[in-house]
Amino acid sequence: MQPEQAQTTDVELLHAVAHGDEHALAHIYDRYRVVLFGLLVRILNSREEAEDVLQEVFLQVWRRAADFDEKRGRPFTWLVTLARSRAIDRLRALASRERLAQAGAREESEQISDAASDAIRAEQRDLVTNALAQLPDEQKRALMLAYFDGLTQSEIATRLGAPLGTVKTRMRAGMTKLRELLANKSENFGF
């Protein structure tokens, strides 16, 4: 679990970045680069595109750190949301048919993280992995298609050949279950 002290430091680092402290930005980069880059590679399926977007993300952190509000969530949530949003924008812009085809093949073998190099988050990673393993397959698949492939509910319905209402129900149920499972395990996920 992430120690409370390290969490406080993340908040302080973002405040320092907001005041133009480039060393603080370097610390944030060191702390989050492997998690965010892993996420970007997973979404974009290209190291080159992912590196490009990772650079954009940290330039945005540099310019907009003042927008971070710790009352609304953890630095982890803010950074991940920023990175994913940029990646999905890039993905939709690329609109690569090839990639969508690959996503179909990949979907059947959703690989959860291997041994985490980031020791701080190893336990959280295990908790997420275990929580996802407890979701029914159809719920998990809907969440994965939305989160990593950037598909909307209608696109997921078309993709799975399921009614839109069913997809909405699966997603809501999956997210509710995920939140319950993680909330029971840890107070450090921020909800």
Add this chain to the structure above:
Amino acid sequence: MVHEEYKEMLSAHALAALDHEAEQALNQHLSHCATCREELDQWNAAAATLALAASTAEPSPKVGERILDQIRAEAQNAQPDSAAKVVAGPHVLPFKQPPRNVWQSIGSLGAIAAAVIFAALLVSLIILWKQNREAHAELTKLSNETKSLQEDLARKDRAFQMLTAPGTRMAELSATNMAPGASAKLAFDKNGHAMLMAKGLPAAPSGKAYQLWYIVGNKQMPGKVFTPDSTGNGVLEDQMPAVAMNSPVFAITLEPAGGMPSPTGATYLHSAS
């Protein structure tokens, strides 16, 4: 739609999986429902944990170097008040030291004289202190003016560099009925660095500011916020989302001063599709 129906959409919104119309409707609801905004924060935290389901990966060391290079280049362009610091440096006028052991050497008359001299010195000190304080305030004011002029000059220099750089494109924004006399131009270079120059905008009400939007298809991506000066002129620099580079449409709306993730206020300026 009722509150409960919007509430059921929050988890999908955290995954950015809502279809466009639903997303627009929910954003409208979120702009005035604090309960849903708070709950959305919690769903966002839950959604973010899914990032941990991806394997970690190490980017090339060049990425970190490129980030630092770029922010240093920006800092150099912005000229952070190094010159101003020189102007505003320590400014302390030297105080005279009072003479010591005066009355011991010249007796009681001398003591009275010494008291008078002491009082005169005290008055002098107070006058000097006041002058020092006024001088310091004047220097601070001058240094602020210098800083403001330097920033203005740096911005004009950046505008010049941008407008003369190969590949820079220009878009014109026309006024809507909200501000018939307003107009704006937006220049953006091949790296997505954008500069908006607007004029004729009405003063933003207290707690409100104008926000720039990048529109691609039916997706509206938020830019930075700005408030025009007393003459209605406003300048804004921003980094365009990469996705908006190919066929961008721009709009300016009036929003809460902190900016919004999706537009909620009236449109004042809009570029051609």
